[in-house]
Amino acid sequence: MARQFFVGGNFKLNPASLQASTSLIETLNKADLDPATEVVIAPPALYVIPVQQIVRKDVKVAAQNCYFKESGAFTGEISPKQLVDAGIPYVILGHSERRTLFHETSELVATKTRAAIDAGLKVIFCIGETLEQRESGQTAAVCEEQLKAFVDVAKEVDWSKIVIAYEPVWAIGTGKVATSAQAQETHKDIRAYLSTAVSPAVANSVQILYGGSVTAGNCKELAQQPDVDGFLVGGASLKPEFADIINARK
Numbered sequence: 308m309a310r311q312f313f314v315g316g317n318f319k320l321n322p323a324s325l326q327a328s329t330s331l332i333e334t335l336n337k338a339d340l341d342p343a344t345e346v347v348i349a350p351p352a353l354y355v356i357p358v359q360q361i362v363r364k365d366v367k368v369a370a371q372n373c374y375f376k377e378s379g380a381f382t383g384e385i386s387p388k389q390l391v392d393a394g395i396p397y398v399i400l401g402h403s404e405r406r407t408l409f410h411e412t413s414e415l416v417a418t419k420t421r422a423a424i425d426a427g428l429k430v431i432f433c434i435g436e437t438l439e440q441r442e443s444g445q446t447a448a449v450c451e452e453q454l455k456a457f458v459d460v461a462k463e464v465d466w467s468k469i470v471i472a473y474e475p476v477w478a479i480g481t482g483k484v485a486t487s488a489q490a491q492e493t494h495k496d497i498r499a500y501l502s503t504a505v506s507p508a509v510a511n512s513v514q515i516l517y518g519g520s521v522t523a524g525n526c527k528e529l530a531q532q533p534d535v536d537g538f539l540v541g542g543a544s545l546k547p548e549f550a551d552i553i554n555a556r557k
């Protein structure tokens with residue numbers, strides 16, 4: 308079965324006001340989007356609910372993070388259950404900015420992913436290597452290690468609730484996009500790992516997105532790669548060109 312093309316917009320800590328978020332959504336609401344693409348946008352936590360209320364119905368909303376506990380004394384956190392209660396279907400977990408700036412380990416990301424899925428969320432699970440790791444030939448090993456932490460706690464998990472985003476750290480926000488050959492090679496390696504560690508059926512059906520300096524200019528070639536099932540877009544998701552990226556296969 309063909310995997311559905313999927314484009315996520317990770318707004319990160321942008322824009323800096325609710326009004327600016329609203330005008331971004333108004334632009335997206337007017338755009339001509341390929342109905343064959345699943346589109347998910349992840350505004351900052353404070354704007355998740357207002358954005359959900361105004362965005363077109365064919366675009367889903369994600370949180371950029373959540374904790375693994377349902378409730379309790381965890382100042383500053385959001386729980387998977389609260390997201391489900393608010394009608395938010397997706398959460399991004401394991402983004403490299405969370406791993407690096409907020410010291411999230413692969414084990415924590417795995418625990419959060421398990422909790423999010425158990426609560427009824429779908430997860431965009433991010434992995435990827437640094438430049439140093441790529442240059443020393445560790446790309447596949449790093450991606451495997453990040454995935455394995457989750458595979459170890461994924462017993463009887465429904466893998467249709469997971470979308471993997473391969474985001475090489477050196478390509479995020481740098482303007483240095485991976486070549487389509489680099490993206491294809493790593494996506495293929497990720498599938499090969501999942502085929503052995505989970506099952507060939509899961510490896511074949513899981514959507515693997517590429518993220519890192521995706522633009523309207525480079526998305527079409529990347530989207531032609533057989534193992535690239537879409538994108539997780541940062542900077543360009545804040546611009547009108549996001550619609551062109553959503554339409555990359557059109």
Ligand SMILES: O=C(CO)COP(=O)(O)O
Nearest residue numbers: 317479480519520541542
């Ligand atoms: O981190 C990203 C998406 O999660 C990618 O960011 P950029 O598209 O800005 O490089």
